[in-house]
Amino acid sequence: MIEAKNINFYYKDFQALKDISLRIDPKSVTAFIGPSGCGKSTFLRLFNRMNDLINGTRLTGQCLINGRDIYEKAVNVDELRKDVGMVFQKPNPFPKTIFENVAYGLKVNAMGRKDFISQQVEKALVAAALWDEVKDKLHKSAYALSGGQQQRLCIARALAVEPSIILMDEPASALDPISTARIEELINELKNDYTILIVTHNMQQAARISSKTGFFMLGELVEYGDTKQIFNSPTKLQTQNYVNGNFG
Amino acid sequence: MNRKHKQIIAFTAFRIVGIIVVALLIWILGFIIYNGAGTLSIDFITTSPTDGMTNGGIFPAIVGTLCLIAGSMIFAFPLGVMSAIYTNEYGKGLIVRIIRIMTNNLGGVPSIVFGLFGMSLFVNTLGFGDSILAGSLTLGLLTLPLVIRTTEEALKAVPDSYRSSSLALGATKLQTIRHIVLPAASPNIITGLILSIGRVSGETAPILFTVAAYFLPKLPTSIFDQVMALPYHLYVLATSGTDIEASRPLAYGTALVLIAIVLLMNIVAAIIRRKFEKNLITN
Ligand SMILES: Nc1ncnc2c1ncn2[C@@H]1O[C@H](COP(=O)(O)OP(=O)(O)OP(=O)(O)O)[C@@H](O)[C@H]1O
Ligand SMILES: [Mg+2]
Numbered sequence: 001m002i003e004a005k006n007i008n009f010y011y012k013d014f015q016a017l018k019d020i021s022l023r024i025d026p027k028s029v030t031a032f033i034g035p036s037g038c039g040k041s042t043f044l045r046l047f048n049r050m051n052d053l054i055n056g057t058r059l060t061g062q063c064l065i066n067g068r069d070i071y072e073k074a075v076n077v078d079e080l081r082k083d084v085g086m087v088f089q090k091p092n093p094f095p096k097t098i099f100e101n102v103a104y105g106l107k108v109n110a111m112g113r114k115d116f117i118s119q120q121v122e123k124a125l126v127a128a129a130l131w132d133e134v135k136d137k138l139h140k141s142a143y144a145l146s147g148g149q150q151q152r153l154c155i156a157r158a159l160a161v162e163p164s165i166i167l168m169d170e171p172a173s174a175l176d177p178i179s180t181a182r183i184e185e186l187i188n189e190l191k192n193d194y195t196i197l198i199v200t201h202n203m204q205q206a207a208r209i210s211s212k213t214g215f216f217m218l219g220e221l222v223e224y225g226d227t228k229q230i231f232n233s234p235t236k237l238q239t240q241n242y243v244n245g246n247f248g
Numbered sequence: 249m250n251r252k253h254k255q256i257i258a259f260t261a262f263r264i265v266g267i268i269v270v271a272l273l274i275w276i277l278g279f280i281i282y283n284g285a286g287t288l289s290i291d292f293i294t295t296s297p298t299d300g301m302t303n304g305g306i307f308p309a310i311v312g313t314l315c316l317i318a319g320s321m322i323f324a325f326p327l328g329v330m331s332a333i334y335t336n337e338y339g340k341g342l343i344v345r346i347i348r349i350m351t352n353n354l355g356g357v358p359s360i361v362f363g364l365f366g367m368s369l370f371v372n373t374l375g376f377g378d379s380i381l382a383g384s385l386t387l388g389l390l391t392l393p394l395v396i397r398t399t400e401e402a403l404k405a406v407p408d409s410y411r412s413s414s415l416a417l418g419a420t421k422l423q424t425i426r427h428i429v430l431p432a433a434s435p436n437i438i439t440g441l442i443l444s445i446g447r448v449s450g451e452t453a454p455i456l457f458t459v460a461a462y463f464l465p466k467l468p469t470s471i472f473d474q475v476m477a478l479p480y481h482l483y484v485l486a487t488s489g490t491d492i493e494a495s496r497p498l499a500y501g502t503a504l505v506l507i508a509i510v511l512l513m514n515i516v517a518a519i520i521r522r523k524f525e526k527n528l529i530t531n
Contacts, residue, residue, distance in 0.1 A: 048416060050412065050415070050416060053412070053415070055340060078418045078419070078420050079418065080418075081415065081416055081417065081418040082417070082418030083418075085416070085417070086413075086416040088409065088412070088413065088416075090409065092407075092409040092410070092412075092413050094410060094413070094414070094428060095410075095431075095432055095528040095529055095530045096528075096529055097529050100529075104414070104417060104419075104427070105417035105418060105419070107427075108414075108417065108418065108419040108420070108423045108427065109417075109418050109419075140529075141529040141530060142529070143529070143530045154413070157413075157417065158416075158417070161417060161418060
């Protein structure tokens with residue numbers, strides 16, 4: 001289970017997140033929507049501590065995964081990131097083969113030997129619905145794949161190390177409609193085994209794939225609840241305007 | 249005059265300048281080849297100078313220069329790469345700024361100053377004497393800023409998205425650098441190495457007081473030996489030999505060999521670069 005408690009987040013002296021508290025159900029898809037610059041990506045990056053990489057950031061409040069504050073001193077950040085995978089907006093495979101891309105996480109985490117790695121790579125590619133398309137060219141460049149395939153490869157790469165949580169930051173925004181549909185199908189499958197947090201600008205997408213939705217605006221979590229309720233009967237006027245496209 | 253004409257005039261000017269530059273280069277090369285080719289022979293590159301350096305070959309100087317290239321690179325390459333990794337991947341803030349300013353300034357120091365410094369530190373204080381070791385260290389110092397600079401550029405050219413996705417998979421920073429960043433940067437790092445070798449092999453001033461022998465027909469047996477070196481030998485032949493007129497063809501021959509060695513190094517490095525590029529599978 002994931003829980004954020006009174007999170008405030010600052011880039012230097014700019015406050016990007018303002019007193020955010022919420023709970024996220026395990027093995028479900030939770031979507032985050034909101035206008036550009038409202039802090040969705042910042043919020044997502046809290047959970048694998050990728051914000052740590054940015055200079056001059058500051059955080060108050062608690063960020064709990066399975067009851068443990070992941071910002072505690074004792075937490076091993078590399079271990080945390082193994083458990084909390086991430087898929088980025090732009091497909092970003094390594095300049096390696098398809099196989100090496102998926103095997104990378106296993107290798108750096110010293111997860112098993114050669115035969116186990118091959119097995120795990122196949123499993124991850126199957127889970128990412130890419131196996132059939134690439135099984136004959138595993139040792140070809142990842143860059144020989146289409147954008148949509150590359151993104152599924154990045155998902156496979158994240159799945160290979162068996163995380164329990166996957167963060168997705170607009171994973172389909174750089175893709176064509178057919179590839180987008182495939183990614184959505186995939187997310188639908190994955191939610192049985194993983195806790196998925198997804199940021200999206202596509203309202204229909206959020207409505208289709210998530211069970212809960214949070215609406216951010218200017219660093220605040222304006223409304224958070226069941227996706228149906230957020231889209232059909234939002235309680236806040238701002239949410240209503242945004243989901244109906246009257247924003248601005 | 250419309251935009252199209254302006255464009256034509258501008259590009260014609262660029263083209264003319266480009267051609268002039270290339271022509272100059274060909275002229276210099278041609279001049280050296282024209283004057284030096286006659287001297288070139290197997291004997292020339294495999295024997296020692298004789299008759300007060302008005303005859304014979306330049307073998308000891310070739311060996312000396314190769315030793316100095318190798319020695320300075322063994323020193324400068326790892327140090328430069330590591331320092332660039334530090335400034336680009338690890339360090340932040342004031343320390344990095346200071347290191348950058350220092351290396352940039354170091355890069356602007358005239359090479360004769362390096363020679364003096366090398367003599368004072370390596371030859372005298374550390375007691376290495378006039379030796380391959382002292383010369384290599386001096387040349388290494390001289391080229392260090394270039395290695396650091398080119399390596400930093402190479403590391404900067406690696407997209408940050410590679411780093412983030414590696415870290416996001418639970419790789420440590422060191423693993424990310426070792427398995428993702430360095431392989432991706434290696435072709436450009438090698439290019440920097442080529443530039444450094446070119447620089448090192450042609451320098452005279454830094455080796456003047458630290459290693460170069462005026463005339464030493466025997467080959468070095470340890471890193472504490474003096475050696476002859478091509479650029480210094482060339483200088484000697486051209487300005488202070490026993491019979492400058494008589495050794496003029498030898499001087500051109502020496503210049504030609506020096507250029508050939510640099511060219512050869514470039515080719516070798518380009519092959520290595522290709523190999524690294526092949527390891528990067530981007531299409
Ligand atoms: N590295 C950074 N340094 C300083 N400010 C930043 C940084 N990253 C984001 N911000 C600021 O924090 C705020 C939130 O940014 P964030 O990227 O989280 O927004 P977002 O909701 O993901 O937007 P988008 O939909 O455009 O991706 C923005 O105002 C942005 O300018
Ligand atoms: Mg964003």
